[in-house]
Amino acid sequence: MDGEGGVIKKFLYVNRKAPYGTIYALESLEVVLIGAAFEQDVSLVFIDDGVYQLKKGQQTTVDSGIGVKDFSKTYRALEGYDVEKLYVDKKSMEMRGLSTSDLNVDVEVLDDAQMADLMAQQDIILSF
Amino acid sequence: MDGEGGVIKKFLYVNRKAPYGTIYALESLEVVLIGAAFEQDVSLVFIDDGVYQLKKGQQTTVDSGIGVKDFSKTYRALEGYDVEKLYVDKKSMEMRGLSTSDLNVDVEVLDDAQMADLMAQQDIILSF
Amino acid sequence: MKFSIMVNEGPYQHQSSDSAYQFTKAALEKGHEIFRVFFYHDGVNNATCLTVPPQDDRHVVNRWSELSKKYNLDLVVCIAAAQRRGILDDNEAKRQGKNASNIAEGFRISGLGQLIEAGIQADRLVVFGD
Amino acid sequence: MKFSIMVNEGPYQHQSSDSAYQFTKAALEKGHEIFRVFFYHDGVNNATCLTVPPQDDRHVVNRWSELSKKYNLDLVVCIAAAQRRGILDDNEAKRQGKNASNIAEGFRISGLGQLIEAGIQADRLVVFGD
Amino acid sequence: MLHTVNKSPFEKNSLESCLRLSKEGCAVLLFEDAVYGALKGTQLEATVVEALKSKKMYVLLPDIEARGMRAEDVISGVQTVDYAGFVDLVAEKATVQAWL
């Protein structure tokens, strides 16, 4: 599926919202999975409450808890789709008292300047 | 339309959102207008960005500006429906550099304690 | 005790309808009465019969319909909000010259007066929204 | 220049669809090309043909349909998001065993790949949402 | 009186306004994305600890657990409730105000 004339663009997915309270986290992930087939240069960043999407130990099912499916394990499947560049915002983590060991997946922590640089290098930015 | 066994309850409408960015301000007003026929004891409060709903000089039509109808004049019609108790939150006004002369309608400005008291006296609180 | 419930957001996009459902179900299971559930703003989108969520996900609309059936719940959709957003029953569809209606089982369309009445008749009104 | 547009919220509840429409119209009037408008999340609700807004208000859905007709705009509704929220074309309705469809003129339902393609093919992607 | 807050206090000002405009002795329930405000070790912890001096604070446990936290991660003094407990709170208090 790179039949788009061989163009490879830098795609950035920006996730700034908490899971479950709204659907954006889940439907963002659905785009990432479909998008993986297009063999673009994909990065995901998690900023503000978006970092909570990656929190370990999420626990809910359609028949228990809040009655909504837990989709957090899908983040761990991203590697299998060659989606490996995941970044979290340092300040967002600190404000929430989170460290990378609280998260489901391996991420790189970026400070303000590094995050701004990363964003400025992109071709297409999808915001959720 | 007081055929509800003559019950008169204190109804409070809490408006905390700016106009136009979302529909809550307009649809809140639609409830107030319909509700007026029920002859209840009605108050409206405007807190946070809700105070912007009452800003003078709003200017947009379906065919100009943002392409959305200006509904701000309806607040001036509330008096005709015997909806006369309109309150704004002092701190919200101050943060936004607004004074009562910037507003479309007569309102009473309440400080934190007065607003908390008013809310605590209600029977039914509709939040928008 | 008698509760009324107001739901201001549609299915899936926000958790509001899920929370309202869980609250309503818990209240009924504790023996409370639900006078009415009123769907306003995008909340009217909870009443469409056309949703087809993924099989491993909850079915928000059917959940409400089933709860309504089990407890004889009054699920009321605001007509003005519904017209803006494209939720119609057969009568409304005919009146508006539309060739389809999409209201789900257990829901009925009515005016905003039903919300005020819900506030007057119930002991508590609980609002779920964004 | 070639733009793609993404709309993440439904009509009326948020200004997003209005802003996206005004932006798209202005871009077209300036001679730019719109490769595609992609409706995602509650944005799919912009594609229902069943809305009946008040006569003195704008008709968000028809505005998109008319712009599409005038400029041959490609308005694509995400199928997964549409199924969750009850937006169906005739084919989907048949396939899902529903007795009504509700897609408005000028819109078509397709997969998320169309969004990625919109990003690849266009010079800019502009996102409107909540 | 019961106040309910459902938005993340890191993202929106709902909890802040609720705490400012509610009276001593009232109850505040955090649910949906607002549960992040009930957690130990965040930058908002001090705000909630301060509120506990004059108000009763509750948090909906199913929303905490869905988001990967447990009852033991909740600030001490904030009481956890389930949906039945949410119903009880509404029944106990004369009015409920949602800070949407």
Add this chain to the structure above:
Amino acid sequence: MLHTVNKSPFEKNSLESCLRLSKEGCAVLLFEDAVYGALKGTQLEATVVEALKSKKMYVLLPDIEARGMRAEDVISGVQTVDYAGFVDLVAEKATVQAWL
């Protein structure tokens, strides 16, 4: 690079995060409810005045006027644009990022 912000900075943290994570020399457009951030005399004025030192700030005039304000109420240095100007900004910059 163009950053767009559409939420009120009094209610949500979008503008704050946008200003923190954008680079010197970039452009920031405020529209929809974010236009309140572009006004003189509010508690946020200092934040925007500070941002103007390193970034170009724009505001969508139709959104300002709809909400009862005029071009002269806008902080000096923040440029007003209409929808055509919004289109021009997107065309001029290599990428656009929406701070939803």
